[in-house]
Each structure stands twice: as structure tokens, then as C-alpha cells.
Amino acid sequence: xxxxxxxxxxxxxxxxxxxxxxxxxxxxxxxxxxxxxxxxxxxxxxxxxxxxxxxxxxxxxxxxxxxxxxxxxxxxxxxxxxxxxxxxxxxxxxxxxxxxxxxxxxxxxxxxxxxxxxxxxxxxxxxxxxxxxxxxxxxxxxxxxxxxxxxxxxxxxxxxxxxxxxxxxxxxxxxxxxxxxxxxxxxxxxxxxxxxxxxxxxxxxxxxxxxxxxxxxxxxxxxxxxxxxx
Numbered sequence: 232x233x234x235x236x237x238x239x240x241x242x243x244x245x246x247x248x249x250x251x252x253x254x255x256x257x258x259x260x261x262x263x264x265x266x267x268x269x270x271x272x273x274x275x276x277x278x279x280x281x282x283x284x285x286x287x288x289x290x291x292x293x294x295x296x297x298x299x300x301x302x303x304x305x306x307x308x309x310x311x312x313x314x315x316x317x318x319x320x321x322x323x324x325x326x327x328x329x330x331x332x333x334x335x336x337x338x339x340x341x342x343x344x345x346x347x348x349x350x351x352x353x354x355x356x357x358x359x360x361x362x363x364x365x366x367x368x369x370x371x372x373x374x375x376x377x378x379x380x381x382x383x384x385x386x387x388x389x390x391x392x393x394x395x396x397x398x399x400x401x402x403x404x405x406x407x408x409x410x411x412x413x414x415x416x417x418x419x420x421x422x423x424x425x426x427x428x429x430x431x432x433x434x435x436x437x438x439x440x441x442x443x444x445x446x447x448x449x450x451x452x453x454x455x456x457x458x459x460x461x
Contacts (some may be wrong), residue, residue, distance in 0.1 A: 254432045263443045273388065286335075293331075329453045366381045
């Protein structure tokens with residue numbers, strides 16, 4: 232999925248990106264904490280499951296075709312003066328199998344199908360790993376007070392992770408971040424992406440302001456706004 236396709240599916244405009252950025256800036260003005268936002272089309276490649284189901288589809292179709300082998304031979308007799316070559320029917324089966332694998336793999340790459348065929352545990356582990364990877368890549372862990380958090384959304388998997396740095400974990404339980412993540416996920420399902428993100432930012436900002444109140448020296452250490460992860 233391209234960046235443009237993801238933005239379209241999330242129904243985000245330039246004004247929406249601006250509103251989210253302003254919400255992050257407003258939340259950070261009350262705390263020394265830093266809030267990073269990121270959304271990815273998907274957190275990993277699930278080719279194993281896609282190929283498994285594609286081959287499964289091909290196997291089912293071939294199994295259904297076997298009883299009709301004689302009928303296929305009869306059909307091809309219309310094109311030959313003499314006996315139908317023995318290689319015709321096997322070639323038909325091979326061609327159908329190949330077509331079913333291609334069709335199945337295409338279908339399994341549609342997000343709606345992907346979500347059905349990939350085990351939930353696999354999706355959860357993959358999203359968690361990708362979120363941690365981006366946490367490191369984006370430098371959220373490098374703030375002066377180790378008071379950065381990452382709100383990470385993975386579109387295809389319909390999963391949200393909020394990862395807090397070590398300084399925050401000493402003062403705020405991960406359970407609270409998980410509650411906000413669950414709420415954000417539910418609000419995203421309702422379709423209002425902007426309100427969902429702004430609401431999550433405001434809740435995170437309130438928690439950070441309580442434990443990491445603003446003081447005179449408060450540089451903006453991370454870029455505000457929503458980042459689309461490719």
C-alpha cells in the first residue's frame with residue numbers, strides 16, 4: 232500500500248495533519264515529555280501465510296476437478312481427429328493450479344483478507360516488534376529526561392501500541408498507556424481519524440503533564456505531528 236493510499240483510507244487531509252500537529256504541540260507545552268505519532272500501512276510481510284492459503288486454494292480446486300478428468304478429456308476430443316494426447320489433462324491441472332495460486336495470493340494481499348488469514352498472535356507480535364523498531368529509529372528514546380512516548384498505529388493489523396521511555400515507566404504504569412491505545416484503536420474503527428488521534432494525544436499529554444510538568448527549559452526534542460511510516 233502506498234503512502235497516498237494509506238492517507239486516503241485514513242481520510243486525512245492537509246488540514247487534518249495540521250490539526251494533529253497543533254494538538255501535539257499544545258499537549259507538549261504543558262510537559263517536558265515528548266509525544267511522537269506514527270502510522271504504518273502494515274508492520275511486516277506475511278508472505279508465508281499468504282502463500283499457504285494460496286496453495287490451499289489451489290489444492291481444493293484441484294481436488295474438486297479430479298472427478299471431472301474424464302469430462303475434460305471428452306471436451307478436448309472436439310479439437311483432435313485422433314485420441315486426445317495424454318499430456319493434455321495434466322497440463323490443464325497444472326495451469327489451473329498456477330492460476331489459483333496467483334489469484335489466491337492476490338486476494339490474500341487485500342487488507343480485509345489478510346486480517347482474516349493471519350493469526351492474531353502473529354499480527355500482535357509483528358506490530359509490537361515494528362513499533363519497537365520505530366521507537367529506536369525515530370529517536371524517541373534519546374530525550375533528555377527519557378520522557379518520550381510513541382503512539383504507533385498499524386493500519387492493516389488494526390493494532391495500536393504506545394511505547395514509553397524508561398523515565399516514564401518509572402512513574403506511569405504501562406497499563407494506563409494500554410488503555411489509551413485500546414481507546415484509540417476503537418475510535419479509529421469508528422472512522423474519525425483526526426478526533427481519534429487528537430483524543431489520544433490529549434490523554435497522553437495529561438498523564439505526562441502530571442508526572443513531568445513543564446519548566447523553564449523545555450526544548451522541543453522530537454518533531455510534532457503524524458508521521459507516515461513506509
